Amino acid sequence: RAWTAEELRTKSFDDLHKLWWICIKEKNKLLSQQDEAVRFAVIFFHKPRMRQVKRTMRNIKLVLWERRIAYMQAQAIVERETTRMALLRQYQEEEDGKENAQDEPAADPAALERRAEAELRRRFPVPVHEIGRQAAAKRRVQEARRKAKRPRHKGTRWFVV
Numbered sequence: 689r690a691w692t693a694e695e696l697r698t699k700s701f702d703d704l705h706k707l708w709w710i711c712i713k714e715k716n717k718l719l720s721q722q723d724e725a726v727r728f729a730v731i732f733f734h735k736p737r738m739r740q741v742k743r744t745m746r747n748i749k750l751v752l753w754e755r756r757i758a759y760m761q762a763q764a765i766v767e768r769e770t771t772r773m774a775l776l777r778q779y780q781e782e783e784d785g786k787e788n789a790q791d792e793p794a795a796d797p798a799a800l801e802r803r804a805e806a807e808l809r810r811r812f813p814v815p816v817h818e819i820g821r822q823a824a825a826k827r828r829v830q831e832a833r834r835k836a837k838r839p840r841h842k843g844t845r846w847f848v849v
Contacts, residue, residue, distance in 0.1 A: 690743035696751045704748055711745045753827075757820030764819050768812055775804040 696704060718738050725732035779800045814822075 690740040693747045693750050696747050708748050711741050715741050760820045761816050764816050
């Protein structure tokens with residue numbers, strides 16, 4: 689049976705990489721057998737196995753894509769929080785300088801927070817949970833186009849591992 693995405697999510701990158709190449713080898717073997725079956729006009733019985741291999745490879749891609757999106761989102765969170773802390777420090781220093789010069793009361797911390805959040809929304813217009821989603825949609829469109837343009841080969845095909 690094919691590996692499910694849930695099973696693959698527990699595997700390390702190295703395990704997924706090894707499994708990917710095992711699937712490539714298996715797919716290559718099955719395609720070679722299929723070509724031999726066509727050439728000798730016999731029935732090819734391994735179509736379900738081919739579907740399983742393709743499904744496993746698709747699930748490996750899915751798991752790696754999910755990990756990539758999670759990594760991009762984590763990077764964005766770190767960058768936003770670093771920028772937020774720097775902005776709050778900068779705004780606090782500005783307010784401290786005004787207090788010393790004019791003997792005014794201290795600025796409200798909530799006001800500084802709102803000012804920093806407004807600046808963050810200006811600098812980072814895409815919400816964290818949306819990061820990677822646009823790329824995923826673009827990737828799906830590109831895959832659909834690539835599949836539509838894929839030429840169908842007639843005759844013998846050679847596969848190299």
